[in-house]
Amino acid sequence: MAGRSGRTVRDLRRGNRTAVLQKLYFEGPLSRFELGPATGLSSGSVSNVVADLVADGLVEEAGSVDSDGGRPRTLLRIAPHSGQMIGVDVGETRIRVELFDLTLTELARAERPLTPKGYDVEVIAGHIRDGIAEVLGDERAAPKRLLGVGVGVPGIVEHTPDRGAVVHGQTIGWDAVPLEQLLRSASRLPDEIPYFIDNGAKTLGQAEMWFGAGRGARNAVVVLFGSGVGACLVTPEVEHGRAVEWGHLTVRVRGRRCRCGAPGCLEAYAGAESLLARWREEGGRPPEGTDEETRLTAMLAAAHPPEGTAPDPVALAVLEETAEYVGAGLSDLINLFRPERIIVGGWAGLQLGSRFLPAVRRHAATYALRHPADRVTIDLGRLGPDAVTVGAAILPLADFFAAGGRRPEPVPEDPVPAWRAALRERTP
Structure with a gap:
């Protein structure tokens, strides 16, 4: 009643x-x-x-x-073993799938590498389905205790009543992709197991706010640097975070062409893909036949070699310019949202790391208004490269808590009459 x-x-x-x-x-x-x-x-x-x-x-x-x-x-x-969740990170270089217990201790993982042009929708969906099957085949898996599957993806995620989660990933060529339908169409999971699909920057933000550098903050921005750039805004009004397409903020009129097709986006200067392209265009020599993570490592080594070795002036100049673009981009977040903390994550952000951060802080303070800039800290995330996957697994966990720890019920073959559903709601 x-x-x-x-x-x-x-x-x-x-x-x-x-x-x-x-x-x-x-x-x-x-x-x-x-x-x-x-x-x-x-x-x-x-x-x-x-x-x-x-x-x-x-x-x-x-x-x-x-x-x-x-x-x-x-x-x-x-009780750690009373439930399990799966987190999936659809990244730029690989698909990572991890199985966790209720306290987010990793039980199993599977990875599938991606080619530079590996964003074919069917390929991605197949990698995710195969990865889920692989981790659920681990001896520590308990499929009957599975609470749900969380998936972090690049792009804007629209939740629709008829097609589930639909992904608009302009930078990877996805136009209204019904990813949830694709995953369910050939999935061996029961229909009652929910999928939670959201932007990868948001899942990164969720993880850092629950367990990492954002814990205890009421107002924070978590930024993700990979091939591209994204951000998650967390405020008292949006406590679970909201993904913002920060990478497509215009930082230079008539500037470099971004992957999204527009000129002058921050991503065209700060993302790992564009950073490496600028190094190559200026005469740098990224190692051929390697992935972006390896090439970025080589660029950092060239710019900051061991003592006694001269740095590569081109690599150093590109990194210094990138620090200014990132600082200017962060200044917009500072002026707009006045966060207590800005947390830098993503595989490229973590690689650039503490050596890169002082210059970013200096430029952010230069471009931002003094009052909000004096009240914000800018630091690296604490959860490492698995943060997106952990954050994805948090999505079904948060839903489980919101339901009072009630598990998903099997979907009935025949719909429950409205009068019976109403009676259930009135039952103590």
């Missing part, structure tokens, strides 16, 4: 389960006594919720601590 707020008893129970699960996940182990003040629930509600979660196998005991003058208090934690 719905109360004055419009919430049913089931809604209240789900909210209470969500509150306890999230506190134990981020701050546990905790005792029942500690969960009350932490969640705002009464001791009776905490006891009831914990009993339900223990019965469901989601929460387990984790030792005890002494209390002041009373019996030791039992500590509780999330």
Whole structure:
């Protein structure tokens, strides 16, 4: 039955389960006594919720601590093996698929390399399906405990009622690709297992905000540098983050042609693909027959060789110019959103690393307004090259928590009558 707020008893129970699960996940182990003040629930509600979660196998005991003058208090934690998630990173050089337990400990992984022109939709979908099958074949996999599959992709993701997630990836030649339909069409996963498909910069941002350099910040921007450039904005109003096409901000009128087709985009100067192209155009010699990651490593080594060896002046000049473009691009994010933190991630961002960051900070301060620039920090992400995959796996995990730890139910062959669904909602 719905109360004055419009919430049913089931809604209240789900909210209470969500509150306890999230506190134990981020701050546990905790005792029942500690969960009350932490969640705002009464001791009776905490006891009831914990009993339900223990019965469901989601929460387990984790030792005890002494209390002041009373019996030791039992500590509780999330049961790591009570659920599993799959995270997929559709990157520029490879497809990475990882299987995680409920505490995001990696259980298995599969990788499929991509050729420079490997963004054929059917090829990508096939790599993802094969990777999912491979990790679920691992001895530690428990397919019946799978909560969902998260996928991070380049481009804009539109969630439609009839075709599921549709990807608009202009830089990779994807025009309204119904990726969710393609994955389901030949998938061996049950229909009730959900797919969560979103922009790769957003999944990177999700991971860094939950577990990395963004933890504790209320207002942050997480930027991704790979072949291209992207960003995720996190504010109190958009707590799960919103992908922004920062790489296609115009930084130079009538400038270099970007992969998207427009002139002067930031990505045409700051992405790894364009950075290497500019080095080559100016007389540099990237190693032939290697992938972008290897060529960028060679460029950095040429610009910053061991002591006693002269640097490659062309590589050094291109990197210095790139630092200014990146700093100018960050200044726009600073002026527009006034974040507490800017976090730099992605494989190219991590390779450019701490040697590159001082110049970026200096240029960002030069181009930004002084007041917001004085209040922002710019640092590297902490989660390494797997951050997009971890963030993708967080998508089904966050949905699982929002549902109060309830697993996806099998899809009935016949639709449930409306009257029966209404009765279910009114059942405590």
